[in-house]
Amino acid sequence: MSSSTKSTQPSLFEPQDGGAVLERESDQPRIARVLVEETALELDYIIPEELAHRVHLGSRVHVPLQGRRAIAVVVQLLNDSPHAGRLRPIADTIGTKAMFPENLLKLAKWLSAYYLCPLRQVLRTMLPEAVRSRPESFLSDSHISLVKMPDTDELEKLRKAAPIQVRILETIQANGGESTLSMLRKELPRATQVIHVLVKKGLVTRSEVRVERDPFQEEEFMPSAPLTLTEEQSAVYARVLQALERPADSPPMLVFGVTGSGKTEIYLQAIGRVLEKNKTALVLVPEISLTPQTIERFKSRFSERKQRIAVLHSHLSEGERHDEWFKIHEERADIVIGARSAIFAPLENVGLIIVDEEHEPSYKQDENPRYHARDLAVVRAKMEGCPVILGSATPSLESFENAKSGKYELLRMNKRTDGKSLPLIRIVDMRLEKRRTKDGFSILSEKLRLAVQARLERGEQSILFLNRRGFNTALSCMKCGVTCVCPDCSVAMTFHKSDTKLICHVCGMRKLPPRKCESCGDPSLSFAGFGTERAEETIRKVFPQARLARVDTDTMQRKNQLRDTLRLFRSQKLDILIGTQMIAKGLDFPNVTLVGVLNADLALNLPDYRAAERTFQLLTQVAGRAGRGERQGEVFIQTYTPHSPAIQFSRHTDFDGFAEQELEQRQQWHYPPYLHTVLIGSRGKEAAHAEFSLQTLASRLQKEAPPDLIMGEPCPSPLAKAHGQFRFQLLLRAEKIRPLVMHLQKVLAGMTFPEGVIVTWDVDAMSLM
Numbered sequence: 001m002s003s004s005t006k007s008t009q010p011s012l013f014e015p016q017d018g019g020a021v022l023e024r025e026s027d028q029p030r031i032a033r034v035l036v037e038e039t040a041l042e043l044d045y046i047i048p049e050e051l052a053h054r055v056h057l058g059s060r061v062h063v064p065l066q067g068r069r070a071i072a073v074v075v076q077l078l079n080d081s082p083h084a085g086r087l088r089p090i091a092d093t094i095g096t097k098a099m100f101p102e103n104l105l106k107l108a109k110w111l112s113a114y115y116l117c118p119l120r121q122v123l124r125t126m127l128p129e130a131v132r133s134r135p136e137s138f139l140s141d142s143h144i145s146l147v148k149m150p151d152t153d154e155l156e157k158l159r160k161a162a163p164i165q166v167r168i169l170e171t172i173q174a175n176g177g178e179s180t181l182s183m184l185r186k187e188l189p190r191a192t193q194v195i196h197v198l199v200k201k202g203l204v205t206r207s208e209v210r211v212e213r214d215p216f217q218e219e220e221f222m223p224s225a226p227l228t229l230t231e232e233q234s235a236v237y238a239r240v241l242q243a244l245e246r247p248a249d250s251p252p253m254l255v256f257g258v259t260g261s262g263k264t265e266i267y268l269q270a271i272g273r274v275l276e277k278n279k280t281a282l283v284l285v286p287e288i289s290l291t292p293q294t295i296e297r298f299k300s301r302f303s304e305r306k307q308r309i310a311v312l313h314s315h316l317s318e319g320e321r322h323d324e325w326f327k328i329h330e331e332r333a334d335i336v337i338g339a340r341s342a343i344f345a346p347l348e349n350v351g352l353i354i355v356d357e358e359h360e361p362s363y364k365q366d367e368n369p370r371y372h373a374r375d376l377a378v379v380r381a382k383m384e385g386c387p388v389i390l391g392s393a394t395p396s397l398e399s400f401e402n403a404k405s406g407k408y409e410l411l412r413m414n415k416r417t418d419g420k421s422l423p424l425i426r427i428v429d430m431r432l433e434k435r436r437t438k439d440g441f442s443i444l445s446e447k448l449r450l451a452v453q454a455r456l457e458r459g460e461q462s463i464l465f466l467n468r469r470g471f472n473t474a475l476s477c478m479k480c481g482v483t484c485v486c487p488d489c490s491v492a493m494t495f496h497k498s499d500t501k502l503i504c505h506v507c508g509m510r511k512l513p514p515r516k517c518e519s520c521g522d523p524s525l526s527f528a529g530f531g532t533e534r535a536e537e538t539i540r541k542v543f544p545q546a547r548l549a550r551v552d553t554d555t556m557q558r559k560n561q562l563r564d565t566l567r568l569f570r571s572q573k574l575d576i577l578i579g580t581q582m583i584a585k586g587l588d589f590p591n592v593t594l595v596g597v598l599n600a601d602l603a604l605n606l607p608d609y610r611a612a613e614r615t616f617q618l619l620t621q622v623a624g625r626a627g628r629g630e631r632q633g634e635v636f637i638q639t640y641t642p643h644s645p646a647i648q649f650s651r652h653t654d655f656d657g658f659a660e661q662e663l664e665q666r667q668q669w670h671y672p673p674y675l676h677t678v679l680i681g682s683r684g685k686e687a688a689h690a691e692f693s694l695q696t697l698a699s700r701l702q703k704e705a706p707p708d709l710i711m712g713e714p715c716p717s718p719l720a721k722a723h724g725q726f727r728f729q730l731l732l733r734a735e736k737i738r739p740l741v742m743h744l745q746k747v748l749a750g751m752t753f754p755e756g757v758i759v760t761w762d763v764d765a766m767s768l769m
């Protein structure tokens, strides 16, 4: 949150500027308290009689404000106001139905208080941009009919004076006298204005029609029927059914099932039950596993009502997002599947909320408001009075601890549905491997090479995973040792061979690799480290006959490219898939019998107390991609730290062992889940200003602090510079989060920061970078 949005004390009535004052006997409620969207003012307005049926809690309305009209959200309905005699009426509503259903508005208020973020900003986040700024325009298209062509003379005159008008007329004529505005626009971007003129001249008519963009309209779905549940699944499902019958007595359920244990099947059947009860279901999936395959599973199971499934994710066009949102708003959807922000879907009559892969860090938004969608799901479920299922093969330690303490209910599934054992996991010690190679460098160990070779011979498939894109991860001087870093960020620039550029992965800056050291001028520069691009090149050299594709954000730029590549892989037209975490999750390919992790140490080396947890999760997830079919799977993990606990425990798929050890450490060192954190950050072009601001804040926080506060020292962030700004941080920890947040709010309210310094705060921070 930037210091410029510092909360001001909202005044509750509007200064009068001479407008007529309404007075009338009350129907209840007669006054709406609204939050003006652009000013953060909370003001009271009269609800005029004629709008009474359209003004609800959560409605967006137009109100008169200082001689103009402003857009506001109704946040409270009142019978009376301290300024009752001096209020002006609401001018109009946007739509007839509240944009924020009551529970969503409640959730917004909760979020605002918990994460210390102005309500106005929360509400802004809840509505997609396309809905907020253009509530109607995307929805409609215009049907254009030709009334008459101008006669021959006139037509020629017009052709000279306004050739574009003629061109449009002729296009419509050629199309049988009918067309749509969107089609004409494709031909001519200015078609809208031209049509306007032609309508005035009476040559064409225009009528509004409603069209919807369906991102899946070309897809066919094979209907699927519910499977007979395994014993383990049945036990979990029985519990879920009970919760659906008596949601009030049911704590959040943590479904902890190994990869391939059939969690998704349970979700599908539970949703089936919810629909039978004429209720709706909300399913959150991490962005990265919101693959066509995942959506297909839902659309296939509920194929008879696939039109009633709304999908929300970041790859939708503005128009698609708008339409999906309205589909939910107008109650034309009863299943919503989406990534993080789908927790704000304006769904009503919610019967079940599911958060798949609940441990995924991407559920935490890393800009304002910095909410955690899983935690909001638990809160929203409570407000909706419905059960919530959190599912994972590697639960977050937060949820696991909640289950241990009885706040959540733990439901376990330890076996794969096919009865197959989990894949065999082998650790490859790259320190030994290094000695074997002549340049002391290896991308593919001998063991992994042989394993891939064997798959190629048997016609089976392999996935190779490397969580870093690019060719080389650093360019360093052999003489003075200086590495080429981004001038704006404190990170080494990555060499991308395909465009022969150094690219900064933080700010995106690109430049040609220098010919000599930028520090000492020596020409002996050397590339080091490797990313997916280089790994691909190596694998191609080692297995020239293999059919190979690389999946990372560099290769998957084009729309549908990921889908197409995965289809090729599924239909076994590819032997090897090499990629970043885009391929780590949720993919289910029966012919994959080998998974290789090229460098398991990447996540472990992050300066974050969660590094071990992340590594464990990632390795377990990746390993889960192997051996999902008839044949047993095998996993090779290449590492320079073979004895680290995260690697050893994941090797034995021993979540409990890992959790026990890790939780003990967290408790000892006072980290979540035993304490809450607030990470305060300051940044600015002037390092001294940013640092000083944080120091001042720290010393103010010290005064009258809650007794359980543990405050660190202001220090440079691990990512010390980004986008040309110097970054500092301060970690606050406390057992109770509310008193800490309230204390912080009070201190911030009394502070101003120097110009150019931005101060942020992140409650329950997931990343300490």
Ligand SMILES: Nc1ncnc2c1ncn2[C@@H]1O[C@H](COP(=O)(O)OP(=O)(O)OP(=O)(O)O)[C@@H](O)[C@H]1O
Pocket: 227, 228, 229, 230, 233, 257, 258, 259, 260, 261, 262, 263, 264, 265, 266, 393, 417, 418, 586, 588, 624
């Ligand atoms: N009861 C069942 N009988 C037979 N096959 C099943 C059953 N339940 C699930 N499956 C199949 O087992 C495979 C794994 O199931 P599913 O994807 O639901 O597991 P999951 O726990 O969600 O996996 P992951 O955590 O790896 O995403 C799928 O191919 C699914 O169709």
Ligand SMILES: [Zn+2]
Pocket: 477, 478, 479, 480, 481, 482, 517, 518, 519, 520, 521, 522
């Ligand atoms: Zn040098």
Ligand SMILES: [Zn+2]
Pocket: 486, 487, 488, 489, 504, 505, 506, 507, 508, 509, 723
């Ligand atoms: Zn940069």
